[in-house]
Amino acid sequence: MIQTTLINGAWLDGRRQNILIENGRFKSIGVPDDTGADKRIDAEGMAIMPAFYNTHTHSPMNLLRGYADDMPLKRWLNEYIWPFEAKMTPEDMVSGSRMAMDEMMRTGTVGFYDMYFHVDGTARLAAKAGMRAIVAETFFSHNIGSIDDYADTMRGWNSQTDGKTLLAVGPHAIYTNDAESLKKAAGIARDLGSLITIHISETKEEVDNCLKATGMTPVNYLDSLGFLGPDVMAAHCVWLNRQELDLMAERGVTIAHCPCSNMKLGSGRFPYREAIASGVRITLATDGCASNNNLDMREEMKFAALLSKVDGDVECLPAGMVLEWATRNGAEAFGIDGGVIAEGKAADCLLIDMNDFRMQPCHNLIANWVYAASSDIINTVICDGRVIFNRQRQCTE
C-alpha cells in the first residue's frame, strides 16, 4: 500500500515549499497546497534539513555518561570504564541502547553505526523504533573464537531484515586483535557480505607501537592483511599521514570522525586539510557517551568545524561541508541514496524551528544551524518517510 505524507510550507532553498513523501522517498517538491496525502505536517516557521547519521557510537555506554571524566586514557579505562562494563548484563546493555536511541531521535539522528556486545538486542530495539542501524559485535583476539556463532546470528538477521537494520562485525583495533583475528573477522564479514568497523589510529601510541611491531603504520599494516575495503568504517583516524589517507580513499574506506571524543580523551587532532584533499569519504560521529558525553550531532558539527580552524586554517571545513559529513556522507556510508532534500532521495529529514532566537537573524540558514543552534530546535524527525520524533508545541508562550 502506498503511504504518502505532505509537508506543508517548509523552508527550502530560500522559499516555502510543499514536499510530498511517498513510500519513504521525496516524491515531489513544490506541489500545490491541497495535494492529497495520508498525513499532513504543518511546517509553518520551520526549515527542512537532512537528518543525521552518527557513524560511530557505543549505544549501551549511555549508562556511563559522566561516570569518569578529566583523566588520562589508561586510568579512565582500567579503573572506571572496563570495571563498569564487566558488570553490565545483556539486559543492561539493552537499557543503555534504549536511552541512546531516545537521545538520538530527539536530537535528529535517524541512523547510527553501533559497536558493542550482545548487539542483537540493540538491533531489535532499533527496528522497533523505526531507526536505521548498523550494529557491530566487537571482537578481540580473546573472543574471536565466538565469531562463528555470531556469524549465524548475523546471517539470520541480515537475511530477514528490510535493510534498515543490519548486523556487522567489529574487530576492536589492531592492538587488541592479532593478525589472524583481524583476518578471520574480515573474512567472515566478506563471506556473508556484511559490514566491518574498527578503531584506527586513535592515539599516537597505537601508531608508534604498530611501527615498532610491524614496521608499518596501522593503515598500511591493515592493508597488508587485505583488511581495507569499501565495507570498512574506520573510527577516529586521528594520526594518519597523507599516504595513508590516499590509500584509504583508494580502497573506498569511510572515516568516522569523532571530534569531541578525540578532544576529551586528549587523543589529538584529526588531519582535516589532508583528509579532505585525499578525497576519502569523511563522516561525523559522537563516539559513546562516556567520552563526549552526549550523542548530539548538531553540537558535533560545531566542534568539528571549530577544531579544524583553531590553528588558523579557517577555510578548510566550512559549515556546508561539515553538514554534508554529518548527513549526505553518512547516508552514503549506510548505503542509502539520501542525505539531501531532493526528489527521489530517501525521506530522512528534520523540521527545525526557524523562529528560535538562535536562528535569528537568518543571513545564512546553514551557518545558523551549524554554529548557533541547538538540537532542541528540532521539531520533527522523519526516517524513511515515517515520523520517529515530534516535539509538542508549547501551549503557552
Next chain:
Amino acid sequence: MIQTTLINGAWLDGRRQNILIENGRFKSIGVPDDTGADKRIDAEGMAIMPAFYNTHTHSPMNLLRGYADDMPLKRWLNEYIWPFEAKMTPEDMVSGSRMAMDEMMRTGTVGFYDMYFHVDGTARLAAKAGMRAIVAETFFSHNIGSIDDYADTMRGWNSQTDGKTLLAVGPHAIYTNDAESLKKAAGIARDLGSLITIHISETKEEVDNCLKATGMTPVNYLDSLGFLGPDVMAAHCVWLNRQELDLMAERGVTIAHCPCSNMKLGSGRFPYREAIASGVRITLATDGCASNNNLDMREEMKFAALLSKVDGDVECLPAGMVLEWATRNGAEAFGIDGGVIAEGKAADCLLIDMNDFRMQPCHNLIANWVYAASSDIINTVICDGRVIFNRQRQCTE
C-alpha cells in the same frame, strides 16, 4: 520592604533542599517546606546551579549572526563586519542588544560585560530587564577625543544606578590605540572609578607587531603605560607566556577567555596550563555573535574544557573548574559576592531539569551539566533574587 522567595525541593549537594532568598541573597538553605515567603518556586526534578556571567561580548553584534563565516580574519573584518557595522544606527544597536539579552537570559546568563558603541542604550535595556551588565564604550586613537563627553554620560549613569548596570571604558586594543589614547582612556576610567576592558594578544600578529614596535610583548607594553590593574578585564589573551600571566596575576587583571571565538577565527589556543598555574583570575566569555555564533555559556564551558585537553593534557581543566570560571570567577569580576549557592551569597542561580535525557544517568551532576546538557534544560533564571526567565512546562508529553 523585604522580598522573599522560597525555592522548594531543588537538588543541591546530593539532596533536595528548600532555599530561602531574601532581598537578593540566599538567606537560608535547608529551611522547612512550609517556610513563609512572598513567592514560591516548585523545583521538583530540578537542580539549582550558579548562573553564568559572560565577561566579554558585543551584544549589538547579534544582528551579524551568520553574516560571514569560514574566512580569514582580515577579509572577514574588511569585507563584511566593518562595512555592516558602518551602516548600523544607534537604534539598530539597541535592537541587537535586545536580541542578545533575550538569548542570554534564556541560556542562563545573568550578567554580561559588553563592548560596543552608543552603550547607554544597552545599559538602559539591561537595567529594564533586571540583568547585571558592565557596558563599555569602545575607543580608538581616532575617536578618543570624544571620551570626555562619554565620561559625563558615564559619571551620570554610574552615580544613579543601583550598581547592577555600570558604564565602563573600552579602549579597543594596542594596535588601534596609540600610547596616548590608552593612557587617556585608563586615566579617565580611574578618575571616575569605572572599569576598563581591552582586547589583549588575540592574535600572534598583534604580539609580533608589538615586539617590533616597542621591544615588548603587549602585556609588558601595557604595564609600562601603567594600564594594568584590578579594574581591567582583558579579553582573549591567547598568545601569552608565563611571565606575562604572572604579571597579570600580580596586577589583579581578569582574563575573559573566549574559546569558540578563538577557534572560529583561527586565533590560536589559550595557554590553559600556564594560565591556571599563574593564579590569574580566568573567566569565560562568548565574544560577539559574529564569531561564535551564539551566546551560550553552557556550550562555551564544553568548548573550553575540551580544547584544553586536545593535545593530551586531560587533567588541567576539569568540569568543576570550568564551571567556576563561568560562574564564581565571573561574579568576582563583576564585584559580586556570589557565583556559588551558599547562604549570604548573591541569589543569582538557575534551576535546571534533571529529568532531561542528557542529564541521565546522574553519576556526576556537574559533568552532565558541562559535557552533556543543553542550555534548553534551564527552566528558571534568577538574578539578584528575581526571576528573569521562566520556561513554561509543556502541557503534553
